[in-house]
Amino acid sequence: MSNVLIGVALHCLLVASLPILLACVIRKTKARMQGRPGPPFLQPALDLAKRLKKSDTVSETTSWVFRANPLVGVALTVWLALVLPWTGATPILRGSGVADLILIVYLLAAIRFFAILAALDTGSAFGGLGASREAALSVLIEPGLVIGLAAASLSSRTLDLSIGLGSPVRPTVAILSAAAFLIAALSELSRMPIDDTTTHLELTMVHEATILEYSGRRLALIEWTVMIRTAMFFGIAAVLLVNGMFGPDAATNPLIIGTGVIAAGLFLAVFEGVSVKLNWRRVPSFVAFSTALAVMSAFVAAVER
Amino acid sequence: MSTSTTTEWGPAMILALGMFAVATVLGLAKARSRFGLVGFASLTGCVLFVTCAIFATNGRIVLPPLIGLAGVEVAFRIDSLSRWFIGIIGLVGIPVCIYLPGYLDHLRGRVRPGLVWSGLAVLFGAMAGVVLADNAVVFIASWEMMAISSFLLVATEHQKLSVRRAAFIYLGATRIGSAFLIAGFIWAHALTGSWRFEDWTFQGTSATLPAALILVGFLAKAGSWPFHLWLPIAHPAAPSPVSAVMSGVMIKTAIYGIVRLFLLGHLGAPWVGWILLFLGCVSAVWGILFGLLQQDLKRLLAYSSVENIGLLLLASGICLVSRSYGIALASDLALGAVLFHALNHSIFKSLLFLGAGSIDACAHTRDMDRLGGLARRMPWTAAAFFVGCASICALAPLNGFAGEWLIYRSAFVVGYSAPSGELRLIGLILLGWVALTGGLTAACFLKAYGIVFLGNGRSGEARKAHEAAPGMVIAMCALACACIGLGFGAPFVWQGLARMSLVSNPGGWNLPVFTTVLGGGILLAAAWAFLSRLERTHRPTVYSTWDCGFGPLSARTQYSATSFGQPIVRLFGKLYRYEIDVVGKGESQHNFPTTLSAELKHESYLESRVYSPAIKGMLRLSEGLIMRLQAGSIHQYLLFMIVTLALLLWLGGVI
Numbered sequence: 001m002s003n004v005l006i007g008v009a010l011h012c013l014l015v016a017s018l019p020i021l022l023a024c025v026i027r028k029t030k031a032r033m034q035g036r037p038g039p040p041f042l043q044p045a046l047d048l049a050k051r052l053k054k055s056d057t058v059s060e061t062t063s064w065v066f067r068a069n070p071l072v073g074v075a076l077t078v079w080l081a082l083v084l085p086w087t088g089a090t091p092i093l094r095g096s097g098v099a100d101l102i103l104i105v106y107l108l109a110a111i112r113f114f115a116i117l118a119a120l121d122t123g124s125a126f127g128g129l130g131a132s133r134e135a136a137l138s139v140l141i142e143p144g145l146v147i148g149l150a151a152a153s154l155s156s157r158t159l160d161l162s163i164g165l166g167s168p169v170r171p172t173v174a175i176l177s178a179a180a181f182l183i184a185a186l187s188e189l190s191r192m193p194i195d196d197t198t199t200h201l202e203l204t205m206v207h208e209a210t211i212l213e214y215s216g217r218r219l220a221l222i223e224w225t226v227m228i229r230t231a232m233f234f235g236i237a238a239v240l241l242v243n244g245m246f247g248p249d250a251a252t253n254p255l256i257i258g259t260g261v262i263a264a265g266l267f268l269a270v271f272e273g274v275s276v277k278l279n280w281r282r283v284p285s286f287v288a289f290s291t292a293l294a295v296m297s298a299f300v301a302a303v304e305r
Numbered sequence: 306m307s308t309s310t311t312t313e314w315g316p317a318m319i320l321a322l323g324m325f326a327v328a329t330v331l332g333l334a335k336a337r338s339r340f341g342l343v344g345f346a347s348l349t350g351c352v353l354f355v356t357c358a359i360f361a362t363n364g365r366i367v368l369p370p371l372i373g374l375a376g377v378e379v380a381f382r383i384d385s386l387s388r389w390f391i392g393i394i395g396l397v398g399i400p401v402c403i404y405l406p407g408y409l410d411h412l413r414g415r416v417r418p419g420l421v422w423s424g425l426a427v428l429f430g431a432m433a434g435v436v437l438a439d440n441a442v443v444f445i446a447s448w449e450m451m452a453i454s455s456f457l458l459v460a461t462e463h464q465k466l467s468v469r470r471a472a473f474i475y476l477g478a479t480r481i482g483s484a485f486l487i488a489g490f491i492w493a494h495a496l497t498g499s500w501r502f503e504d505w506t507f508q509g510t511s512a513t514l515p516a517a518l519i520l521v522g523f524l525a526k527a528g529s530w531p532f533h534l535w536l537p538i539a540h541p542a543a544p545s546p547v548s549a550v551m552s553g554v555m556i557k558t559a560i561y562g563i564v565r566l567f568l569l570g571h572l573g574a575p576w577v578g579w580i581l582l583f584l585g586c587v588s589a590v591w592g593i594l595f596g597l598l599q600q601d602l603k604r605l606l607a608y609s610s611v612e613n614i615g616l617l618l619l620a621s622g623i624c625l626v627s628r629s630y631g632i633a634l635a636s637d638l639a640l641g642a643v644l645f646h647a648l649n650h651s652i653f654k655s656l657l658f659l660g661a662g663s664i665d666a667c668a669h670t671r672d673m674d675r676l677g678g679l680a681r682r683m684p685w686t687a688a689a690f691f692v693g694c695a696s697i698c699a700l701a702p703l704n705g706f707a708g709e710w711l712i713y714r715s716a717f718v719v720g721y722s723a724p725s726g727e728l729r730l731i732g733l734i735l736l737g738w739v740a741l742t743g744g745l746t747a748a749c750f751l752k753a754y755g756i757v758f759l760g761n762g763r764s765g766e767a768r769k770a771h772e773a774a775p776g777m778v779i780a781m782c783a784l785a786c787a788c789i790g791l792g793f794g795a796p797f798v799w800q801g802l803a804r805m806s807l808v809s810n811p812g813g814w815n816l817p818v819f820t821t822v823l824g825g826g827i828l829l830a831a832a833w834a835f836l837s838r839l840e841r842t843h844r845p846t847v848y849s850t851w852d853c854g855f856g857p858l859s860a861r862t863q864y865s866a867t868s869f870g871q872p873i874v875r876l877f878g879k880l881y882r883y884e885i886d887v888v889g890k891g892e893s894q895h896n897f898p899t900t901l902s903a904e905l906k907h908e909s910y911l912e913s914r915v916y917s918p919a920i921k922g923m924l925r926l927s928e929g930l931i932m933r934l935q936a937g938s939i940h941q942y943l944l945f946m947i948v949t950l951a952l953l954l955w956l957g958g959v960i
Binding site: 065067076093110112123128142150216284298303 | 680744815821858
């Protein structure tokens with residue numbers, strides 16, 4: 001019992017700290033990759049603190065959706081981070097079914113639903129552009145996300161990810177699913193090569209266009225949400241990968257998974273330093289890899305039970 | 306589930322049907338003062354339906370026949386399944402009856418309100434007759450009444466050419482569907498010697514052909530691919546409350562038929578399951594893809610009905626297929642999914658259609674490219690429509706999610722417990738297919754809500770819109786509350802299904818909805834409290850949307866419904882040859898056009914390659930051959946009649 005409590009406490013601690021740490025690592029490494037010293041290591045955290053102090057400017061065109069979106073985003077993301085087994089420690093309410101794969105996917109959809117509506121709410125062309133692209137991306141990634149994770153949970157016979165990801169998974173399935181999940185994650189998190197969060201050129205913007213009208217506190221909330229989501233997605237991919245290669249014991253070790261998340265961040269930063277953003281029209285065929293890998297994973301999982 | 310005892314709830318049910326008969330007759334009278342009474346009678350009927358659905362005991366109701374029916378009884382039967390569907394009819398009927406007076410005020414001068422009331426009363430009564438029918442003859446009689454009354458309702462605004470055309474297409478579709486259905490029923494009767502559904506047991510594969518005929522009849526009514534063409538034409542043409550009933554409930558009677566005869570009856574066979582699965586998959590994605598293309602809000606909703614019927618058929622398919630492989634849990638979950646999603650869809654789809662009706666009545670257009678910013682003009686309608694959209698996108702924990710979760714779960718159970726690898730793979734792929742449908746639905750309804758209610762009004766009408774009449778708002782809010790309630794109460798709904806012995810696994814629902822709602826709610830409240838604490842000193846500044854320094858943005862700079870759907874529509878462009886023709890006019894057309902127009906083109910291959918040639922061939926045939934038979938000579942017609950009679954007598958073995 002006390003073991004579980006310590007595990008849960010550790011999980012909550014990691015939920016609070018790991019995302020910000022990851023953001024710091026990514027920012028610093030990216031700067032180094034571009035040959036500049038970059039801001040101080042803790043700058044992302046300091047930015048958050050600064051923005052939380054500032055009041056925000058809200059467009060007169062907007063309705064309640066625009067104001068509610070950051071709150072819904074933060075609440076649901078923190079909830080997902082608390083119940084999903086992405087740190088290696090014990091998530092809260094483990095095994096109660098709150099981490100049901102379908103529920104998770106549709107809670108993510110709810111976050112996106114609000115984000116897209118908030119973008120349309122401003123009445124600007126940027127918002128519409130970002131919203132429409134975000135919707136298209138979600139259509140592309142959802143099948144791969146569901147098939148990949150369902151294939152990985154097939155051997156444990158439950159859709160509850162807090163159990164499924166911590167039980168033995170066939171290595172091939174785990175690796176294929178993890179790869180599918182990572183590609184889907186790049187798109188969901190608006191990272192390169194699908195989207196570049198640092199650009200402000202209309203032709204290439206996706207995520208940035210949807211949050212263009214946000215400022216001050218609400219922007220801080222959105223940025224924090226993105227940080228948590230990034231860490232969470234990398235964490236799940238790391239759990240899958242480690243589970244496939246070293247077994248479930250390693251996958252429930254916070255130290256290994258924490259290192260894995262940071263390593264994934266380093267890898268992402270290096271990758272973003274050397275890659276270019278894809279032409280928007282070529283994004284679908286890149287994201288389709290996710291679905292293809294997930295179907296392959298499902299094939300292996302189904303046939304070689 | 307079969308029972309031959311009479312039920313003490315018979316009088317209540319007869320009273321409900323009688324209420325609709327009264328409403329029909331009163332509605333036909335021209336005096337305006339009676340409409341309150343008509344509405345009250347219809348409302349009472351619907352309330353009685355819901356009461357019966359909840360409390361009625363199972364049993365039969367046999368009426369004394371008014372005319373001789375060759376030994377066929379005018380018999381109805383109340384059992385769990387018919388109670389479930391009677392409940393759906395009543396639950397949608399109540400808000401529609403509340404909504405209708407306000408809506409008819411907007412149509413004043415264009416339609417005769419009494420006729421709409423009468424038509425709706427006949428439709429409600431007929432739908433109840435369909436789901437209560439004990440034998441095929443009563444079923445067909447009600448089915449036909451349903452078809453005719455809905456045809457008349459579609460033709461309400463018959464002054465418009467497009468409405469007349471839609472009504473005739475709809476009539477044609479119902480005739481073809483009914484022909485198949487009647488042929489199938491007669492065949493089944495010939496094989497079993499009984500008109501009663503519960504006597505329909507078949508030996509070996511003798512049921513294959515009648516089953517195929519009946520299936521086509523039901524699929525045509527449900528609006529499944531490839532028989533869906535009438536649906537997006539007919540439903541938008543009807544007045545919105547009627548579309549709500551047609552899309553929400555009427556097409557569900559076909560699902561009722563499929564559940565009654567195939568899923569719970571003896572006509573079900575593995576091949577039926579595979580066909581349902583295939584058609585369900587195609588309908589789901591096809592429907593929503595075409596929904597994304599639409600600019601007319603009601604057409605979008607109608608196409609989304611095709612999608613949802615697809616999901617229902619897909620679940621029915623999973624049910625039959627997994628039963629044939631002995632996967633009891635999956636089959637149970639899928640059956641539950643069919644019933645639950647049928648209820649959910651009827652609630653949120655009627656909500657959305659009523660919302661579209663309010664928009665049509667208050668902003669005078671349904672073209673999404675002319676709407677926008679209605680959330681500020683019509684806040685209550687916007688709130689209710691928001692819940693409907695969130696629910697149809699299956700956002701947890703609303704009712705749309707509950708139904709789809711059951712579909713996902715049944716597919717996953719197939720994925721891990723099917724005996725063969727192929728079947729397990731199919732189960733997993735189905736998960737992805739439903740997820741794809743889910744993503745497309747989300748895009749479609751984000752477009753519907755985002756373009757219509759958010760941003761700035763794209764036309765003068767949209768900027769001058771006002772909130773709908775109180776009755777209309779109340780009806781929509783009631784449905785929105787039902788969406789939320791059914792979502793939160795999903796575990797109880799499942800228990801209810803188990804108690805009605807429609808599903809056999811009381812523990813089938815294992816998703817902790819309350820914990821999620823509670824957890825998410827606490828975090829949301831905490832975030833809100835945190836933010837409002839910070840905002841106590843510094844309120845947000847209100848300013849205009851960033852305009853890049855070029856001065857005020859016009860409403861035309863916004864994304865339109867067409868442009869929102871573009872990226873996705875292009876992705877699937879090959880399926881319907883999607884093209885945009887941009888024409889520039891002016892002295893220097895390419896660089897500085899004075900006028901620029903863009904036209905979208907898409908071609909539905911099913912229509913252009915299959916149905917159109919078939920219809921043309923039919924017309925040619927009738928012009929050539931059949932026109933010659935119609936000579937206008939009464940002697941010749943008499944001859945035809947005698948020849949037909951002789952033929953029938955010979956076929957019947959009398960001569």
